[in-house]
Amino acid sequence: MASSSITSETRRGVIRDALGIGIATGAYALSFGAISTVAGLSLLQTCALSLLMFTGASQFALVGVVGAGGSVWAGAATAALLGSRNALYGMRLASLLDRSRWRRIAAAHFVIDETTAMAIARDSVAESRLAFWATGLAVFALWNLGTLIGALATHALPDPKVLGFDAAPPAAFLALLAPRLRAREPMAIALGAGVVALVCLPFVPSGVPLLIVAVLVAIFGILRSRG
């Protein structure tokens, strides 16, 4: 392995990339802050989600379910199910990060799509760690700043529907889904999941169609992994 030292050129490159990703996610946090406030969460609850949950798709899911009239528990369950992929990211990162307990407890909060993508596929462990922490810190800072600005900007809106805010969450989910649809199987699963959710919707409480879909896709995945 290339050694623990990193050239200053590599270091600058990693930090520049981390800032770029931080700025991009900060822009997308603006829409999270806005959607969350419009969904009926308070400014403090919106900021708490970005500070404490800190995983975008789960946050959008929770406020999306609440905004559509579902219970916060259905939203919380959906958020946790969406967060399950972070456990797999953690597994990929475990061999790269410091094994000491306190470092691991701190690092866990930063285990998200962006930090995983930046940390894996590096030339050395030292470079992976730098990429993980630089990306984690940049995204955390700008994600929370973006959330606060987005929430403040929409806090005082009289009728959010006039501004089309009810059409914003599906577009946000679509932008999160699109990169995962690069093969035929996920495409078929996405279509199937959409149809199943709509078929269940008139008959069960709000938010529950999502949980039915989650159970069905888990059964599908387990059956497929045997075959």
Added chain:
Amino acid sequence: MMWTGVLVACASCYVLKLAGLSLPASVLQDARVQRTVPLVPVALLAALIATQTFSTGHHLVVDVRTTALIVAIGMVLLRAPFLVVVASAAATAALLRLL
């Protein structure tokens, strides 16, 4: 109630992250886990898009949000940034309601 739900959801998401870093690799390397977990976000995000575009309460509806979603799909295909995708969908719905 809202606060409790928010905090429980935050704790659950953190525990999942920590579990990935802490559990023995054999648990998460199980073929069923590896096969199933990546499918969950695909199914849930698609179900969220469907229910939040085509329903109001417990009724299935087709309204301006459908057009907004079509615009968003076009923006994603054009590789527009996240904020542009979201803003163009909201703007479409707002404009159609003005007409």
